[in-house]
Amino acid sequence: MAAAAARLLIRGSHQTLPISSVGTGKQSCIGNALLTLSSGCNSRLKTQRRHAAHFTFQPDPVPTQYGSTQKMNLFQSITSALDNTLASDPTAVIFGEDVAFGGVFRCTVGLRDKYGKDRVFNTPLCEQGIVGFGIGAAVAGATAIAEIQFADYIFPAFDQIVNEAAKYRYRSGNLFDCGNLTIRAPWGCVGHGSLYHSQSPEAFFAHCPGIKIVIPRGPTQAKGLLLSCIADNNPCIFFEPKILYRAAVEQVPVDAYTIPLSQAEVLQEGSDVTLVAWGTQIHVLREVANMAQEKLGVSCEVIDLRTILPWDNETVCKVSGHHSIVSIIVGHFIIGI
Amino acid sequence: MHQQQPFDSSLEKPQFPGASAEFVDNLEFIQPNVISGIPVYRVMDRQGKIINPSEDPQLSKETVLNFYQKMTLLNTMDRILYESQRQGRISFYMTNYGEEGTHIGSAAALESNDIVFGQYREAGVLMYRGFPLDLFMAQCYANADDLGKGRQMPVHYGSKDLNFVTISSPLATQIPQAVGAAYALKRENMNRAVICYFGEGAASEGDAHAGFNFSATLECPMIFFCRNNGYAISTPTNEQYRGDGIAARGPGYGMLSIRVDGNDVFAVYNATKEARRRAVAENQPFLIEAMTYRIGHHSTSDDSSAYRSVDEVNYWDKQDHPISRLRHYMTARSWWSEDDERSWRKQSRKTVMEAFERAERRLKPNPELLFTDVYQEMIPSLSKQRESLFRHIQQYKEHYPLDLYEK
Numbered sequence A: 001m002a003a004a005a006a007r008l009l010i011r012g013s014h015q016t017l018p019i020s021s022v023g024t025g026k027q028s029c030i031g032n033a034l035l036t037l038s039s040g041c042n043s044r045l046k047t048q049r050r051h052a053a054h055f056t057f058q059p060d061p062v063p064t065q066y067g068s069t070q071k072m073n074l075f076q077s078i079t080s081a082l083d084n085t086l087a088s089d090p091t092a093v094i095f096g097e098d099v100a101f102g103g104v105f106r107c108t109v110g111l112r113d114k115y116g117k118d119r120v121f122n123t124p125l126c127e128q129g130i131v132g133f134g135i136g137a138a139v140a141g142a143t144a145i146a147e148i149q150f151a152d153y154i155f156p157a158f159d160q161i162v163n164e165a166a167k168y169r170y171r172s173g174n175l176f177d178c179g180n181l182t183i184r185a186p187w188g189c190v191g192h193g194s195l196y197h198s199q200s201p202e203a204f205f206a207h208c209p210g211i212k213i214v215i216p217r218g219p220t221q222a223k224g225l226l227l228s229c230i231a232d233n234n235p236c237i238f239f240e241p242k243i244l245y246r247a248a249v250e251q252v253p254v255d256a257y258t259i260p261l262s263q264a265e266v267l268q269e270g271s272d273v274t275l276v277a278w279g280t281q282i283h284v285l286r287e288v289a290n291m292a293q294e295k296l297g298v299s300c301e302v303i304d305l306r307t308i309l310p311w312d313n314e315t316v317c318k319v320s321g322h323h324s325i326v327s328i329i330v331g332h333f334i335i336g337i
Numbered sequence B: 001m002h003q004q005q006p007f008d009s010s011l012e013k014p015q016f017p018g019a020s021a022e023f024v025d026n027l028e029f030i031q032p033n034v035i036s037g038i039p040v041y042r043v044m045d046r047q048g049k050i051i052n053p054s055e056d057p058q059l060s061k062e063t064v065l066n067f068y069q070k071m072t073l074l075n076t077m078d079r080i081l082y083e084s085q086r087q088g089r090i091s092f093y094m095t096n097y098g099e100e101g102t103h104i105g106s107a108a109a110l111e112s113n114d115i116v117f118g119q120y121r122e123a124g125v126l127m128y129r130g131f132p133l134d135l136f137m138a139q140c141y142a143n144a145d146d147l148g149k150g151r152q153m154p155v156h157y158g159s160k161d162l163n164f165v166t167i168s169s170p171l172a173t174q175i176p177q178a179v180g181a182a183y184a185l186k187r188e189n190m191n192r193a194v195i196c197y198f199g200e201g202a203a204s205e206g207d208a209h210a211g212f213n214f215s216a217t218l219e220c221p222m223i224f225f226c227r228n229n230g231y232a233i234s235t236p237t238n239e240q241y242r243g244d245g246i247a248a249r250g251p252g253y254g255m256l257s258i259r260v261d262g263n264d265v266f267a268v269y270n271a272t273k274e275a276r277r278r279a280v281a282e283n284q285p286f287l288i289e290a291m292t293y294r295i296g297h298h299s300t301s302d303d304s305s306a307y308r309s310v311d312e313v314n315y316w317d318k319q320d321h322p323i324s325r326l327r328h329y330m331t332a333r334s335w336w337s338e339d340d341e342r343s344w345r346k347q348s349r350k351t352v353m354e355a356f357e358r359a360e361r362r363l364k365p366n367p368e369l370l371f372t373d374v375y376q377e378m379i380p381s382l383s384k385q386r387e388s389l390f391r392h393i394q395q396y397k398e399h400y401p402l403d404l405y406e407k
C-alpha cells in the first residue's frame, strides 16, 4: 500500500503528505497536522475500546439508473453480482476454499444449490492451485472466478498471479490470455484479525503490469466494480473490505450493472487539498474532510481511486493541479518505490 | 463427486472422516518402498523387437515412417539450432536429444483438439502437430514472423491453431493451469482432454502437487506426462526425490499411474492412448512417468561434463536411443533402407537449412510491439511511455539499428 500510494504521490507532482491511520493499532500515527484531529488515533483513548479502528460508513446515494434496488450489505451485493454472472454466463465457475457451502464470509451463499456443484465448488486448500486452476480455466474459455479466503493468504499464489496471469497475453503475442479470470479476496482489517487476518497487500501487486486491482468502498460500488472485473478481458484482483461486509448497507440494484474500471471518483469537491484513498479509508477521509473544514477551515477534495492498477492518473492530477495531494495509507509506511 | 463414508458408530472400523481402513494393534511404520520398484512398461526391446505381440499397436507403415521422420527431423533441427547458437546467431537453445520417443509417441496418441501445456523440452510434440519449421525458426530468431512477437527466449513456442499453449519459463506453473483447462473442457463435454508435460525436476515444485491434487479431487480429463530424463540441469534424480520416482506419487493423490520406457515410442503411444481414452471416458486424471535420458546439455548455457561422465552419455546415445530403436523395427520389416536413410537425412537437412536461412534474413518485429498486449487495451501510461521511447529513438536514431526492424 505504501508503495502504491507513494508512487501516486510522486506522480502527483506536488508536495506530498503521507498519513497512516486506522490500522490495527500496531501502526503508530505518523505525525502530521490532520491526524491530531482524529480522536481515533489517540492511543490512550484506544485502550478503552475493544477496537482501535474508528470510522462511520457513509452510504452512497440510492442509484436510480440501474432499475429496482434492494437493501444489501456488502457481502450480499457480492453474492448478487455472482448470481447475475452465473445466470447470464453458462461458462462461469466459482471456486475456492469453502466456497461450496457459502464461503466463510457468506459471499457465495445459495449459489451452489441454484447453479449446481460443478459451477460453485470447493477446491483443495492451496492458493497457488486455486489461481493456477483459474488461469487454465480462463485460457480454455471459461469465466473463472477464484476466491482466496483472505488477502493475507494470497502470497502462495504470487507467482501464478505475477509471472503467469499478468504475462499470459503478452508472452504469447496475444495467442492466449486469461482475461476471463477474476480473483476475489477479503481485504483489510476488521479490528480483531491481528497480524494475519488484516493485511492490505495491494501494493505488492501494484507494480505488476498486466493485472488490474480494484477495491470498492461500499455495496453498490462493489457489485458494479466486481461485474466490471468479471467482464474485463484482463485478469483482475478484486479486494473486498471485509469490515464492510456487514457494516455497510445500501440500496443496491438487483440487476447486473457495471462501473468503469480505472476511473477515480471525486466524492467531494474542495479547493485546498486533495485526499486520495480507496476502500474503507474513504469513510475515514470523508470524516477527516469535514473535521478539517470545521476546525481548520481547510477545504478538502475527496477522491476514491477505486482501481489501484491501472490507476486514474488523469483525474487525480487534474483536480489536484493547484494544490497538494494527501494519500491515506492503510498499511505500513516504510517505503514506496 | 466422491462421497464421504456415512458415519456408523456400531462398526468396529475407524470412523475418521479422512481415511477408511481397519484398526491394527501392532505398531508398524509403513515402509517407503511399499510402492517401490514400479515396473517400466515397454513394447519393444532395445533391438526394436516386439516383446509381446498383443501389445504391438499395429501401426501402419505410413504412420511408423511418419514417427521416424518427425523424430529425426526434430533431431536435425536441434543440431542446426544448437550450432547456430554456438556461432552466436541465436541467443539460446535447448535440444531434445534422446527424448524424441516421448514426444512423438505421446503426441500421436492425442486428438488434435486436445490442449497441450508443455514445459520447454517438447518441441517434437509441436512438430508432430504440424508446426512448420519456419515458425520454429522465427521464434528462435525472434523475427517478425514469431507468433509470440519476439518477446521470449528461444524455444518458448506456442500455437493457438495447434492447441499448444505458449511455453513459460517459470517451472511447473503450467501444471495447475492444465488442470483448470481440463475442468473447463469437461464442462463443455466435447470429448477433449488436456495433456501436461513436465520434467522430473519441475515435479518437485509446489505447483506440481497443486495440479495433481486438484485434478484428482475435481475429476479432470487430464494426462500428466512426466519426462524423467535423469537430470534437472546438474541435479541427478537421487538428489531430487527419495521415493520411487514420480509415478509412485500417483497413488497418494488417488490417481492412476504408469511408468513407461520413454525410449520406446510404441510404449509411450500405447500408454498415452489408453490414458487419454479413459481420462475422457471416466473424467479422471492419469499420470505417466516416461523414463528417458537427456543426452544433450541442459541448454546452451550448460556444460554437462562438469557433472556426468561421457561414458554415461555415450551409453544412451549409442545403445539405447529411441530413434535407433524405431529404426531397427522398421529395418526388420524392410520398411526403411540405407538409401532411404541417406536421402531422407539429406532432404531433411536441406529443408531445415532453408527455413533457417529464411528466418535469419527476416526483419525483427516492430518495436511498437514492446508495448502491446500488456493489457488487452493500450492504457494511457504505456502509451505515454511508448511515445517517449519513439521520441528518444527519433532523436538519437544513429544509435539504433532501425533498419533491422519492421516498420
Ligand SMILES: Cc1ncc(C[n+]2csc(CCOP(=O)(O)OP(=O)(O)O)c2C)c(N)n1
Binding pocket: B121, B169, B170, B171, B198, B199, B200, B201, B202, B203, B227, B229, B231, B232, B233, B294, B298
Ligand atoms: C521456478 C523455476 N526455478 C528454476 C528455474 C531454472 N531452471 C530451468 S530448467 C531447470 C531444470 C528443470 O529440470 P526438469 O524439470 O527435470 O526438466 P529437464 O530440463 O530435465 O527437461 C531449472 C532449475 C526455472 N526456470 N523456474
Ligand SMILES: [Mg+2]
Binding pocket: B199, B200, B201, B227, B228, B229, B230, B231, B232, B233
Ligand atoms: Mg529432467
